[in-house]
Amino acid sequence: MPFFALQMNKTHFLLGILLSGINIFLILTIAPQNQLQADFGNIFYIHVPVAWTAFIGYLFVMIFSILFLWKKEQIWDHYALASAEAGTLFMFLVLLTGPIWAKPAWGHFWVWEPRLTTSLILFLIFLGYFMLREFGGNPEQVSRYAAVLGIIAFIDVPIIFLSVKLWLPELQSHPQVGQYFKNAGIMPTLMINYSLLSLLVIISFMIRFRVHILKRLEERNII
Amino acid sequence: MGNLIWKELINEWRSREIVTSMFIFGLTVTLIFALAFNVSPIMFRQFAPGLLWVVILFTSVLGLNRLFSYEREMDAHWSWISAPIDRGYVFISKVLVGFIFLSIAELFFIFPFFLFLNIDLSFSFLLLFITMILGNSAILSIGCLISGLALRADLREVLIPVLLFPIASPVIIAATKSTVFIFQDKPFGEWSIWILILLTFSLISVLLGYLLYDQIVED
Numbered sequence: 001m002p003f004f005a006l007q008m009n010k011t012h013f014l015l016g017i018l019l020s021g022i023n024i025f026l027i028l029t030i031a032p033q034n035q036l037q038a039d040f041g042n043i044f045y046i047h048v049p050v051a052w053t054a055f056i057g058y059l060f061v062m063i064f065s066i067l068f069l070w071k072k073e074q075i076w077d078h079y080a081l082a083s084a085e086a087g088t089l090f091m092f093l094v095l096l097t098g099p100i101w102a103k104p105a106w107g108h109f110w111v112w113e114p115r116l117t118t119s120l121i122l123f124l125i126f127l128g129y130f131m132l133r134e135f136g137g138n139p140e141q142v143s144r145y146a147a148v149l150g151i152i153a154f155i156d157v158p159i160i161f162l163s164v165k166l167w168l169p170e171l172q173s174h175p176q177v178g179q180y181f182k183n184a185g186i187m188p189t190l191m192i193n194y195s196l197l198s199l200l201v202i203i204s205f206m207i208r209f210r211v212h213i214l215k216r217l218e219e220r221n222i223i
Numbered sequence: 224m225g226n227l228i229w230k231e232l233i234n235e236w237r238s239r240e241i242v243t244s245m246f247i248f249g250l251t252v253t254l255i256f257a258l259a260f261n262v263s264p265i266m267f268r269q270f271a272p273g274l275l276w277v278v279i280l281f282t283s284v285l286g287l288n289r290l291f292s293y294e295r296e297m298d299a300h301w302s303w304i305s306a307p308i309d310r311g312y313v314f315i316s317k318v319l320v321g322f323i324f325l326s327i328a329e330l331f332f333i334f335p336f337f338l339f340l341n342i343d344l345s346f347s348f349l350l351l352f353i354t355m356i357l358g359n360s361a362i363l364s365i366g367c368l369i370s371g372l373a374l375r376a377d378l379r380e381v382l383i384p385v386l387l388f389p390i391a392s393p394v395i396i397a398a399t400k401s402t403v404f405i406f407q408d409k410p411f412g413e414w415s416i417w418i419l420i421l422l423t424f425s426l427i428s429v430l431l432g433y434l435l436y437d438q439i440v441e442d
Binding site for chain 1: 373377378385389390392396397417420424
């Protein structure tokens with residue numbers, strides 16, 4: 001069945017495009033600029049909410065994985081996989097927008113900043129998660145393995161963050177990060193962007209979830 | 224659990240394949256590092272802690288691949304997990320055996336490592352020993368859990384390092400940092416946080432493995 005043949009997919013796809021458009025419009029027009037960071041600083045309106053939604057996506061991978069291992073119902077595995085995909089897409093955007101901001105702000109595309117480093121490590125763990133799903137063996141066993149990995153990955157986050165934070169203490173005091181949040185005027189746009197991007201991650205999740213369900217039905221020759 | 228550990232040790236005593244291959248691999252990687260980083264002894268002292276833990280991590284991956292090979296061949300996995308004990312203990316027995324093998328291999332390649340890289344030996348061996356014990360247990364506990372996940376995978380040899388390296392990154396950071404401070408003879412109080420991170424990581428991994436191993440090996 002073609003993806004857009006399903007009305008729900010079409011609606012969610014168009015809604016996603018509309019929300020992204022509103023988001024970019026707000027950032028380019030009404031969002032206040034940081035005086036010290038000029039134009040490039042406004043990428044924070046995307047970077048921070050995207051990072052937030054990516055982590056929420058991964059949190060849900062852990063929650064759905066626990067529910068899958070507990071209840072043994074396949075639906076939770078589809079939820080977990082869809083969350084992992086949506087989370088990884090947004091984590092990729094974090095890794096893309098972070099360096100774009102870092103170059104003019106810090107002079108380098110990559111700085112071993114704890115949040116960015118933790119995001120990179122988590123992104124790599126989830127690339128491994130998809131490899132395990134693809135090459136792990138029998139699909140039913142792979143669902144269980146992936147659930148275990150989804151739990152380990154999220155529990156690992158605080159330890160990764162702490163060790164990277166202590167690893168190079170001189171990198172912790174980048175004033176440019178905190179500087180942006182001192183301006184109270186940014187909050188309305190930032191909050192709207194948080195909401196829009198959270199909606200976008202939910203839409204990505206729902207689209208991927210439906211794709212997995214359709215694949216499953218196709219495998220069983222139901223459609 | 225004692226019987227499971229004993230069985231593994233007897234198997235290894237007969238074949239000597241895991242420890243020998245880990246030792247020779249560790250030695251070879253050390254030699255390659257010594258040749259590749261052909262710099263002054265002072266520079267080596269700066270690089271050595273990181274290199275040491277890279278060698279240990281690579282050697283562990285080799286050991287982890289072999290550690291589960293008997294269970295993989297001829298599907299002997301099922302007789303192994305049918306041991307009449309909690310499957311969490313089956314996991315712990317594997318971690319302990321892997322720990323013993325890695326520690327023995329390290330005992331053999333650590334001195335050539337110091338020798339080839341011209342490391343000044345005026346540091347506390349006891350603290351290095353404690354760090355290595357904790358580092359080994361942290362790597363092996365998460366490594367055995369990942370090996371269990373990849374047991375039936377087609378790309379097993381690739382999956383283990385792909386999953387292990389990012390998950391074990393806090394271990395490598397903490398172990399390397401501890402070794403840097405040990406080589407610099409800094410007071411323990413200054414860097415005890417790294418030992419605490421290694422200990423926490425090991426405990427969490429063993430606990431997760433104990434709780435989740437049943438889910439991994441379930442038919």
